[in-house]
Amino acid sequence: MDYSQYWNPGIAAVPKSGIRKFFDIVQTMPGAISLGVGEPDFVTPYHIRNAAIDSILDGETQYTSNWGRLKLRKLIGRYLDVRYGLHYDPENEILVTIGASEAIDLAMRALLTPGDEVLVPEPSYVSYQPTVVFGGGVAVPIRTDASRNFVLTAEDLEKAITPRTKIVLLPYPNNPTGAIIGREALQQLRDVIVKHDLIVISDEIYSELTYSAEGHTSVAGLPEMRERTVYINGFSKAFAMTGWRVGYVCAPAQLMDVMVKIHQYTIMCAPTQAQVAAEEALRQGLEDDFADVATMRQSYDHRRRLMYKAFGNMGLSCFEPLGAFYVFPSIAATGMTSEAFCEKLLREKAVACVPGTAFGACGEGYIRCCYATALEKLDIALDKIGAFVQNL
């Protein structure tokens, strides 16, 4: 049978994730050190794991509300208030999702009509473009670069806006560059967004992992922005809970109504035990000022400084990342493409990185290295990359 006669050509045309190929090669190299991961090297704190076990033993094996457990939504509401000064009503403005990924998909599908344009600053996370396509929209990349700290500027935003533009995606703190966006830059974007009456989808999944004194500012907290922001966050990165798949999306009630319809009919609800675990993460965090998160953040920060310095010492220019857990050094000086560099590095030195092009065409000339890896392994990997670069 030729399924190409049947499938949706628009969706079939979406390219596979650029990191897939590397995953396949790494699988054949058991001793390889991977800087290619996108998740914490910590396991979920024990008290959180225990809460889920207790819940199973207590027989909490039923569906929850489509919105997620009210207890969790209330805790999320308090958390967003305490940490970022955001105010969402747990009754009808907070929806618990299967990770932030589902939230992104929901937002796109709820908002897009065919031909609507979504502006996506790049390099950025691999799922934005495809979810725009799945939602029937058109993703319009906006290039950001190291010289401007990989931050979307108001000028570039203004230039990219057309009559079809409906949404601006804000991916900060950023995967893969480690860029963060400060209040001032956000305010400039805000002026353009309000002027053109756009909606923002703000993916703030790395909001707990910033390493500057300023910390994280949410675009939703800026004047007039709450009403035009779909705020997305989750538990994966901050609480080392990637495998649990719990995220959430917050927006004004009228918009939530549409998103929750999609969620209700496709997902029903996020897994109950994952929700209980998330409750424990927030309950404890609100009590001890998020000590678990602080410990992990400090450990990432130590390794961040080491990685940043090491790439500089290799003679590769490297933007100083102030968020997430990635460095994004330029390998342009080697004259190789990102993909060729990563493949050769993997085959010759058994170190896996992700080519910058996996995160958009403008990622060419860069590689993403995750520093959420044991210190001893980072040392070996950095030595090997250094030797590799020297012999090119």
Add this chain to the structure above:
Amino acid sequence: MQNMQIELLQLLQQDCRLPLEKIAVMLGKTPEDVGAMIDDMEKRGIILRYSPVINWDKTDKDRVEAMIEVRVTPQRDEGFDAIAKRIYRFDEVKTVYLMSGAYDLLLLVEAHSLKELGYFVSTKLSVLDSVTGTATHFVLKRYKSDGVIFEGDTQDKRMAVNP
């Protein structure tokens, strides 16, 4: 105490062989600053020793360990300090804590053999004037010590490449 010092102590507690230069990068300080902080904490008796965590069970060394609960009569003016001092001077005694609860001192005692340990308790510890009673618990196995898991799965379970 400054946060930076605590951060430094935590790093050293994880791995006291980290080179000064590397610690400096990790903390965003100069090696000189870090060296000075360490010197200062050594002088103030905050850092007492740099020693590895050893799993003796994996060596050939003959060794028995016991936790000993000790009830004592505190002495006028000196409280528990004088008797604690008398006890911690024995080479066999590796650790001494003053405890709240049903007994007063908790000792971690180490010897080459069961016999030797029994000898220590019966002829050296129990006979001290202020000691009114002891309860000896032999250590059968160490699962975790000083925050280090001795036996268990510490493998990285993540997929090698993911978003």
